[in-house]
Amino acid sequence: xxxxxxxxxxxxxxxxxxxxxxxxxxxxxxxxxxxxxxxxxxxxxxxxxxxxxxxxxxxxxxxxxxxxxxxxxxxxxxxxxxxxxxxxxxxxxxxxxxxxxxxxxxxxxx
Amino acid sequence: xxxxxxxxxxxxxxxxxxxxxxxxxxxxxxxxxxxxxxxxxxxxxxxxxxxxxxxxxxxxxxxxxxxxxxxxxxxxxxxxxxxxxxxxxxxxxxxxxxxxxxxxxxxxxxxxxxxxxxxxxxxxxxxxxxxxxxxxxxxxxxxxxxxxxxxxxxxxxxxxxxxxxxxxxxxxxxxxxxxxxxxxxxxxxxxxxxxxxxxxxxxxxxxxxxxxxxxxxxxxxxxxxxxxxxxxxxxxxxxxxxxxxxx
Ligand code: SF4
Ligand code: FES
Numbered sequence: 001x002x003x004x005x006x007x008x009x010x011x012x013x014x015x016x017x018x019x020x021x022x023x024x025x026x027x028x029x030x031x032x033x034x035x036x037x038x039x040x041x042x043x044x045x046x047x048x049x050x051x052x053x054x055x056x057x058x059x060x061x062x063x064x065x066x067x068x069x070x071x072x073x074x075x076x077x078x079x080x081x082x083x084x085x086x087x088x089x090x091x092x093x094x095x096x097x098x099x100x101x102x103x104x105x106x107x108x109x110x
Numbered sequence: 111x112x113x114x115x116x117x118x119x120x121x122x123x124x125x126x127x128x129x130x131x132x133x134x135x136x137x138x139x140x141x142x143x144x145x146x147x148x149x150x151x152x153x154x155x156x157x158x159x160x161x162x163x164x165x166x167x168x169x170x171x172x173x174x175x176x177x178x179x180x181x182x183x184x185x186x187x188x189x190x191x192x193x194x195x196x197x198x199x200x201x202x203x204x205x206x207x208x209x210x211x212x213x214x215x216x217x218x219x220x221x222x223x224x225x226x227x228x229x230x231x232x233x234x235x236x237x238x239x240x241x242x243x244x245x246x247x248x249x250x251x252x253x254x255x256x257x258x259x260x261x262x263x264x265x266x267x268x269x270x271x272x273x274x275x276x277x278x279x280x281x282x283x284x285x286x287x288x289x290x291x292x293x294x295x296x297x298x299x300x301x302x303x304x305x306x307x308x309x310x311x312x313x314x315x316x317x318x319x320x321x322x323x324x325x326x327x328x329x330x331x332x333x334x335x336x337x338x339x340x341x342x343x344x345x346x347x348x349x350x351x352x353x354x355x356x357x
């Protein structure tokens with residue numbers, strides 16, 4: 001049979017949602033509160049984030065979270081009544097997500 | 111306790127009414143009456159032309175589903191006392207064409223229901239009565255039992271925002287029933303159901319709102335069934351990409 005291609009986007013969406021729920025709050029607390037409050041030294045955090053493995057994990061996180069966003073964004077717009085624009089909306093959403101991922105790659109792996 | 115309570119009923123007889131209207135009726139208030147009792151009272155004593163479906167009066171037949179104050183309910187399980195002081199607005203199930211008053215057209219649902227072949231399919235040839243019954247362990251039964259409790263009341267369709275907008279969506283109860291048979295150790299019909307279940311208008315139309323499971327009077331959890339099927343479909347999809355995948 002011909003498969004719907006939804007499983008591909010849905011699995012990226014699910015993985016992104018799961019990781020976002022687990023890791024984003026930690027990152028927000030670290031970079032948004034702990035660091036400005038001088039609870040840990042900036043250089044210490046910088047050391048951690050210069051580790052190649054950590055950067056790779058952050059890159060994967062950025063990629064999957066963008067994929068999560070794209071899927072949710074396009075489904076929300078389509079469900080709100082823009083069904084006839086499904087294809088352009090999908091293309092646009094994933095172009096933005098890939099651009100975001102490329103930007104993350106530039107920052108993290110560059 | 112009040113002596114009476116007001117019911118605002120959706121009325122529409124296509125042969126007589128140009129458009130639907132609401133009509134208010136006073137009915138006696140009784141502590142132990144459900145909305146269906148009030149409707150039966152009105153039909154017997156006030157207006158015999160009032161039309162609605164019901165049968166068992168005990169949450170088993172699934173035919174008395176209506177919108178009660180905007181929420182899909184089995185009217186035989188919706189107590190008047192929970193809607194005090196009233197009025198109680200009763201309408202046909204949302205998302206379905208209306209045939210007459212509270213009676214909706216079931217054709218779409220029935221067609222979808224049969225499209226997933228909700229019965230045990232055996233592909234093994236030449237089985238006779240003599241080969242005996244198919245035995246099942248308690249664990250094998252538990253895998254699908256919850257999904258087999260469905261009474262086809264369609265409350266989940268009336269609650270589903272996707273179905274309200276996309277008529278072609280196969281919908282919660284039917285997908286849960288497909289899952290019920292797919293998970294049954296006696297069944298061999300998965301491959302005949304996939305084309306409907308795994309399609310864009312099957313499980314992939316679902317955005318996991320979860321209202322189906324919230325309104326289900328039988329705790330079937332169609333939303334959970336659909337999520338399970340999404341995982342199975344994803345595994346099947348990934349396998350199909352492998353050169354040595356079996357589909
Ligand atoms: S899944 Fe629940 S709400 Fe839906 S038709 Fe079956 S019993 Fe009714
Ligand atoms: S009358 Fe049978 S379920 Fe309500």
